[in-house]
Amino acid sequence: MKKLMVIAILVCSCITLSFSLYYVGVIFQSDLSLSSEARPMYNEHAERIVIISQEQGSFMMNEVQKGARKAAELHQLKIDFWGVYRSNLEGLIKQIDIAIASKASGIIVEGVDHPDFDAIVKKATEKGIPVITINSDAPNSLRKSYIGSDHYQEGIIMGQYIATQLKGHGVVGVIQNLVSPTTDDLRLKGLREVLSKFDGIQVVLASNDIEMSQPKGQTNDILNHNPAVNAFIGLSTDSGESIVQAARARAGKKEYPIYLFDDSPQTVMLIKNGQVKSGLSQHYEEMGVMSVNLMKRWLDATQLPLENSYFTPISVVTSPEVEVSAP
Incomplete structure (x- = not known):
């Protein structure tokens, strides 16, 4: 009789424990699901x-x-x-x-x-x-x-804008990146295509010399060989301040309209201060x-x-x- 009672008690205890573990598992899974929804985690094998x-x-x-x-x-x-x-x-x-x-x-x-x-x-x-x-x-x-x-299209857009600003007349000095010129070549192609349609506009570049790789050197070289230049275009990004400094050092009180192909904070500040006419936003x-x-x-x-x-x-x-x- 005692053995039967002990066995019955053990069976009831096991059943009770099983139910307890089941509900604990359900609650844990529910909590885990809510936690995952609230705070998604990246898979460690994510791309x-x-x-x-x-x-x-x-x-x-x-x-x-x-x-x-x-x-x-x-x-x-x-x-x-x-x-x-x-x-x-x-x-x-x-x-x-x-x-x-x-x-x-x-x-x-x-x-x-x-x-x-x-x-x-x-x-x-x-x-x-x-x-x-x-x-x-x-x-x-x-x-x-x-x-x-589209860097070629950039040149087209800027060329049209500059031609309007200069009213179809002027000598424009172009400052480019001589070290890594691929992007600038496309911009220059578009720019020349537009400006060549205006008989009153002449495009001039600095000597194709590695010593002229910096914007300041190119600006001075253009002014040395083309004193009639009356505007500058900087094809490469972040060239604005160098062009402004070089042009001012050579020209005294004379102001050159300067156009750039970027909208960095430096360029935006130069535009705001009236030292640069325009930049180009590329998003x-x-x-x-x-x-x-x-x-x-x-x-x-x-x-x-x-x-x-x-x-x-x-x-x-x-x-x-x-x-x-x-x-």
Whole structure:
């Protein structure tokens, strides 16, 4: 009899314990579900994108990163920002090679139209890593797409604006990037195409000499050989202050209208102070968002193939508050 009672007690205890454990489990799962909904966590195996810049720390790259972070958070992607601090093809290629070795899911990089760059993009492609170029292109490479401004169209837009400002007459000195000229070549092509239609406008450049690589040296060289120059255009970004200083040092009280192809805080301040006539807004943050969105589309294999290029808006900025042209 005692044995039966002991067995019955043990059976009841086991049943009670089983029910208790079941309800504890249900409550725990419910709490975990609520916690997960309130605070989503990234999968440790989430896809990782590496964005590599030729000018790490620049205004352009900071804006690109701002947009890229927003898009990466939306898609729950891991994202790293690498780059070199001065335009340096060798350093840029080394960064891409490291990204390949680290098995990045995708690479977004400022392109360079050069065989060595094309070779490293080919290596990434062969490893199954898609490459998208941003802000500057490498059209002969195996990159999947280009996101950024149409630099040729930038030249067209700025040329039309300058021709109107000069009323079809003047000698215009052009300051360019002689070290890494690909982007500037496209801008200059568009600029010349427009200004050549005006018989009263002459375009002049500094001597094609490595000693003239800096904006100040180019400005002085143009003034030495073309004293009739009455306006300057800076094709390369962040060249404004150097052009302003050199022109003022040579001209005394004479004011030269200066036009630039960027809208960095430095350029905006020069416009606000009346030292520069206009800049060009290229909507870098939008480039960052678009590049990550398109990389995610490629990785998910949705809506493929990508278009060859995705051009972001261009606007002429005449004051910190006003954008006067947006095609």
